[in-house]
Amino acid sequence: MRERIAQFEVERIGFLNASGQLLEELPDDIADLETIKQGYRLMVLTRLFDARAINLQRTGQLGTFPSSLGQEAVTIGFALAMQKNDRLLPSYREHGALLCRGVTLCEQLLYWGGDERGSDYQHARKDFPLAVPIATQCLHATGVATAVKLRGEPQAVVTVCGDGATSKGDFAEALNVAGVWQLPLLFIVTNNQWAISVPRAAQSHAETLAQKAIAAGIASVQVDGNDLLAMEYASRQALERARAGGGSFLIEAMTYRMGDHTTADDARRYRDDDEVSGHWQADPLARIRAYLVEHAGWKKADEETLQADCQAELEQAVADYLAVAPQPPEAMFDYLYAELPQAYAAQRQQVIDRRGQEVADE
Amino acid sequence: MRERIAQFEVERIGFLNASGQLLEELPDDIADLETIKQGYRLMVLTRLFDARAINLQRTGQLGTFPSSLGQEAVTIGFALAMQKNDRLLPSYREHGALLCRGVTLCEQLLYWGGDERGSDYQHARKDFPLAVPIATQCLHATGVATAVKLRGEPQAVVTVCGDGATSKGDFAEALNVAGVWQLPLLFIVTNNQWAISVPRAAQSHAETLAQKAIAAGIASVQVDGNDLLAMEYASRQALERARAGGGSFLIEAMTYRMGDHTTADDARRYRDDDEVSGHWQADPLARIRAYLVEHAGWKKADEETLQADCQAELEQAVADYLAVAPQPPEAMFDYLYAELPQAYAAQRQQVIDRRGQEVADE
Amino acid sequence: MSEITLIEAVALALQHAMEENPDVVVLGEDVAVNGGVFRASNGLYEQFGDERVMDTPLAENMIAGLAIGMAAEGLRPVAEFQFMGFIYPAMEQIVSHAARLRNRTRGRLNCPLVLRAPFGAGIHAPEHHSESTEALFAHIPGLRVVVPSSPARAYGLLLAAIADPDPVLFLEPKRIYRLVKEEFTPNREPLPLDVCFTLREGSNVTLVSWGASMVETLQAAEQLAAREVSAEVIDVATVSPLDMTTILESVAKTGRCVIVHEAARSGGIGAEIAAQIGEFCLLDLLAPVQRVTGYDTVVPLAKMEHLYLPQVENIVAAAINAVEFE
């Protein structure tokens, strides 16, 4: 005897077409225009930042850097939906979300410039720093969400990873415990179609990545990640649900990595420029700008002011970054433990002396 | 706009009710009665073996031992469906499947008695030994299946793990690569409702474990694991499909761990005896015996002969086991590498001398 | 005052820490209703409920990651790994996150967690249940590795580990979980981390060990005394970071040292101790530092386990060798 005992489906949400036109009437509780403008501003700033960071890297003033070009609506969309006291556990490509959370451009440059102080966020004290080891942050997020839940805080937690990351066991383990413990946790999968050179299709045979949530018995949806309205809306709904005790949620945000994986990568080795160009049609910035032009009277002058403001803010941040004095060498030891064990005191002195010697030699 | 973009369902298969009566007409290609009788014999032998092994452990003649009481139809069901040249990568509770694959009772006792030679299977040379670290065998199985596929062998691979094991990332990673590489690989999840003291419901919020396959885009089904006919049938279909290039499959076999987790466990600490007794209603042995009585003219005399034969075979195996001479102490070194590196030669000599000293002291 | 076993001492420390500090939570496989497979968390679930004593799904990597997230939020998670042989799935979380979160964020986030695991051979358990790979963790900056060798030290050191603001791997010598009993008052006082304990004073040779091997090491000292060799016995206790001061002072006095550990010899913590003695005490040494250790093999299954473990006579022989060296 064969009987059906369970049934599932995956839905997709999007409000704007590629030209920024409404696909249907917006829900009542769509983000207000002020929020969207704020989001657009952050998108513009993020795009400028990306380009500038690559430029700094090329000129030897920054380390390896991963551009988020083309993914701005994803990262800013979910971040707009977060409350200040929610927690973010990002991957390394979420510059826009970090900005939105109050992590300064200067802090972000410091980090990518190879200075640990860049992760000592002054305005997002409880957010996690970037996770480099893929998908590991998803597990930390379950712990943070457990703590939040145990304490009865009315907050939610957001963690972000890539399409490639969904192949790593950590992701499945995190979804699983989030499901069974009904944690207030939103998983954002930024499906930008590539994990360095490995295309989405070579990563999993699943038709959607949203359906990975089914394995954990949690709800999910696929969202047009280049549609800021949809990203903000879906994220906000999921977060409200989580804060109200409704449990975890997964959003697969469909987007495209327009740039190289990082400044150390050359994407032309493994994908056609044509494929990339095609995706410019779906540019999230142009799309939301068109929406603002049509629905919020966004003018050329507004745009020019915005661009100029962002450019100025960025240049100030770069200047601040370049002016930061180096850490003292013993910083290497000073944050390893709350109090440095006696066993390492001599080594600490050694690195101070060594630096002193270097300075004397110079 | 919200649209449905994917849809999934989970089915359940079973042919016999708890009393061994047919739920509906059997498919034409159901196992023939000889196979079922062979399976029943193995189930009886496995059950006797389990009891005897526990007894050996209690009397200090065997190490920690995990009983498979109640799960015989699962483990023998899928093993019956395998061809000799298929490969098995079992977990530690698959004594019945091992028997079916030609791993002798004596080898199994040797292993559980703490002698590595128990894993040097004489008749299943390419099957993997038991995996103790949970779910790790699922990954090995993907490698074995890849090798089989690369070489164009018309074989399939079976790997087995428990309900608890499905929470470990390895399981998800293995399913994922099996899906995307379309490997000839059958995953059996022996859902016996418990992972030591942790009940199935605390392990995952997924309604079924079969649906974990959806995350990897592979097909799956839930099977009444106490129904030998259904287990053999579902496994054979999945294996034929896999051998024909149809890719991977997952079977969630629903059963119940009737005994303690192992001889080191006391299940009364965490579950009611009542719960356990209830499950005797669904005893897989009684059920398939009832089927044989009704459909194959199985008589009391047949049963008595079978029991006596199995008992004799078991006692012979126990006698053989107890008579095995110990390994020489240097065996500790002799299988570590193909050739022992010079660096360890002195240590090897030391252990020989030490054993010599012990013998002299005795 | 009553006789307490090592495993009972662990359970008492967990209970007292949870009573003192509501942020202390216990998590792991089978730690709640079942009280842990060795009963280390016996009674905690009943006393503190499922919000503070959590059975997790079966995934060690997840357990570590979960604990890190909790710790960063200010909880004091104590996570149990059922056996040290099952801690490896958590390696990435331990090496790349637990040990680094404070350093990475310049102190903004930190990681006050304890990872407990029973370790060592000698209980006739199946494969992977006999590991002593403390050296893998001792090589990781930012982590502490603590190994008690008596009930009282298990109690006091576990309290200290839980109170410590940084991550601690707390390895419990399961061979002596019930073997060693001791009378002491569980007075809610931690013992100091990062220091060795000198268990016996002596003048001819220094015996250095930790964990279950302390039993054989102390017995060896007794036998040596009978042979007029006065052995100083040091329990390292915190195997990373090492308190070399205590060890070097002792060796400077005795001129001889035998290090005893159950772990494989090559690259064991004994190597680091011997290297530092060679570096800082060379001129005091009257004999080469010797190591009495497990072999560089996989721990054999039950039938040959006894041939793997360091025995009292090996320690005695090494000490006599050292004393007779010229």
Added chain:
Amino acid sequence: MSEITLIEAVALALQHAMEENPDVVVLGEDVAVNGGVFRASNGLYEQFGDERVMDTPLAENMIAGLAIGMAAEGLRPVAEFQFMGFIYPAMEQIVSHAARLRNRTRGRLNCPLVLRAPFGAGIHAPEHHSESTEALFAHIPGLRVVVPSSPARAYGLLLAAIADPDPVLFLEPKRIYRLVKEEFTPNREPLPLDVCFTLREGSNVTLVSWGASMVETLQAAEQLAAREVSAEVIDVATVSPLDMTTILESVAKTGRCVIVHEAARSGGIGAEIAAQIGEFCLLDLLAPVQRVTGYDTVVPLAKMEHLYLPQVENIVAAAINAVEFE
């Protein structure tokens, strides 16, 4: 004969091994079309196709488990880990399976695989891209750990690792991937495993190192020569199991030893080498064995990386110390 970089030598060895033996397959993240993030498998996908050069999904634990399954079936998988800092998810598979399959089955199944990983600091990469945790793996019986320090040795040792019937962790010093060039004929001949290479003979002090630090060690030997100190230079190459014979013979001759490694000092492989020198050469030693190493810290991010790495002058100073010791 032509000038070959270390990374080119790796690629050549892979190519030649694949040409010689159809069982050799290459797998990992980005190894196929992209040719590996450092181009170690450049051209292999084009030459051998997707059946022998496989891009895997992103999961290191899976990569290791997959390779073990393949190896047990008689293939010769060479798996790439993109950086050593990302190998930890595979720890359970490496420790509990790769290193044990042969022993566990008394030789029935074995595990002829190679796990390649670039390692070490000094290229200004992000966090986790600068690891030198070879000691973690060197402590695991059943595994070999091999570290080349020149293009010719990378070529010959990788061929040997692939031909070896047991699992080998092959760690490539990425700082010198393109820094060191060498003329040699890639003649399809393996070099021996399990032996040190003496790169320079000398009589006053033995300098022992491996991997990228060989560059500074050889430079130090030059500078010492200018100061009339004759240094013997040994490249350990196979860091587990250790060829102590070569090292001990050298130290017996020179009476002094400086060990140089980039890894954190405590519990590094330098400790094992120093311990064995102390054990077997005590009376030959004219000075304490010294270790010039990375600090017991997380490798700092790019801006302070240079302060972490052992420098030529540190090695020279240690050698001079040793020579002047009394």
